[in-house]
Amino acid sequence: MRPAEFELLRPHGRAELDAILARPDADTYWLAGGQALLKDMRQRLLSPKRLVDISGLAELDYIRAQGDVLEIGAITRLATLAADAAVRRHCPALAAAAAAVGDVQIRNRATVGGNLCxxxxxxxxxxxxxxxxxxxxxxxxxxxxxxxxxxLAGETAGNRGELIVAIRVPAAPASGFVKFSRRAADPGIVSAAATLGTRPGLAFGGVHGHVVAPPADALPALEPGSAALRTALEAFAGELDPPDTPHASAAYRRRILPVIADRAVRAAAGAA
Ligand SMILES: Cc1cc2nc3c(=O)[nH]c(=O)nc-3n(C[C@H](O)[C@H](O)[C@H](O)COP(=O)(O)OP(=O)(O)OC[C@H]3O[C@@H](n4cnc5c(N)ncnc54)[C@H](O)[C@@H]3O)c2cc1C
Structure with missing residues (x-):
């Protein structure tokens, strides 16, 4: 199907972008890599009146160290993230997750900001x-x-009034990502990432309406094979509302969440 008619704006540089941002409009969508948005428009799941194409804004395409933080411009392509040596050192889970999205054609266009939406x-x-x-x-x-x-908790399909311009990533050298899917290029049934060290964290995809993380104070130490972690994650999974699809029921997603989490913890320990 063809998308419904829309107006296309293509700002050249930050000043033109700021002029668009100054006039927020609920019917305006940012067009980054287009790998999610254009599919929804072709299926007429979305019919925005106006698209603002940010894919050519060099100001939003960078990877820059700022002390302990790596700042990543919002339109940085996933293929770039997957291959970048600084990203792989700073947060191996991020490089692994970028490499796990779709196929190479998708990763060459899809952006980090778009993925968050x-x-x-x-x-x-x-x-x-x-x-x-x-x-x-x-x-x-x-x-x-x-x-x-x-x-993420407040987000649905893109925050039209606001634009993500950058992502700031604290150092997470001991981090791992694991995706469990039917085929390599498919979206994950359940995906998990773990960060070990002084700021431990776990997060999950495929198990709720948005990407979720258990509260840090509800988690025991992140150790491979930990029975305490498994018990805590079984309780966490019980609070979620996973999608029920022909390929994976909600009950199945809940059941494998602790298993995929353990694999992510092992991957993080391996990176350390
Ligand atoms: C065949 C196929 C397989 C896929 N497999 C995976 C997969 O395995 N894993 C996965 O995670 N995803 C997958 N996707 C989904 C999609 O490709 C990715 O999520 C991609 O990263 C989206 O980024 P984009 O730049 O293309 O976003 P777009 O499609 O351009 O935009 C998506 C949404 O985000 C909003 N948006 C974009 N940039 C910004 C910004 N800077 N600030 C605010 N809002 C913004 C847009 O307005 C829109 O609502 C798949 C898609 C397809 C078609």
Missing amino acids: TGGGADVAVALLAAGAEIVVAGAGQQHRRQLADF
Whole structure:
């Protein structure tokens, strides 16, 4: 099916982008890699009146160390993240998650900012949430930082009024990501990321309406094969509302969550 008619804006540089941000509009969608948005538009699940194509804005395409934090511009492609030596050192789970998205054609276009807006199965969001990442968001006349966890919990299919301009990733050298799916290029049935060290974290995709993380104080130490961790995660899984699909029932997703978590913890321990 063809998408419904829409207006396309293509800002050249930050000044033109800021002029668009100054006029927030609920019917405007950001077009980044288009790998989720255009599919929804072709299926007429979405019919935005206006698209703003940010895919050519060089100002949003960078990977930059800032002290202990790696700042990543929102339109950085997933193929770039997967291959970048600094990303692989700083947060191996992030590189692994980017490498696990779709196939090479998708990764060559899909962006990190776009992935954060694509719901409960967003693999890169899983790795970033486990690492305790923040996002930098631009709105009308202002820019501010927000915890990724808060953004994901409030997000559906793109936050039209606001634009993610960057993602700030704390150092997570002992981190791992595991995706369990039917075929390599399929979205995960369950995906998990673990970060070990002074700021431990676990996060999951495929088990709820958005990417989720158990509260840190509900978790015992993240150790491979830990019975205490398994028990805590069984309780956490019971509080979730996983999708029920022909390939994987909600009960199955709940059941394998602790198993995939253990694999992610082992991957993180291996990276350490
Ligand atoms: C065949 C196929 C397989 C896929 N497999 C996977 C998979 O295995 N794992 C996975 O995680 N995903 C998968 N996806 C989904 C998708 O490709 C990714 O989530 C991708 O990262 C989306 O990024 P994008 O740049 O293409 O976003 P777009 O499609 O351009 O945008 C998606 C949404 O995010 C909003 N948005 C984009 N950028 C910003 C921004 N900077 N600030 C605010 N809002 C923004 C858009 O307005 C839109 O609502 C798959 C898609 C397809 C078609």
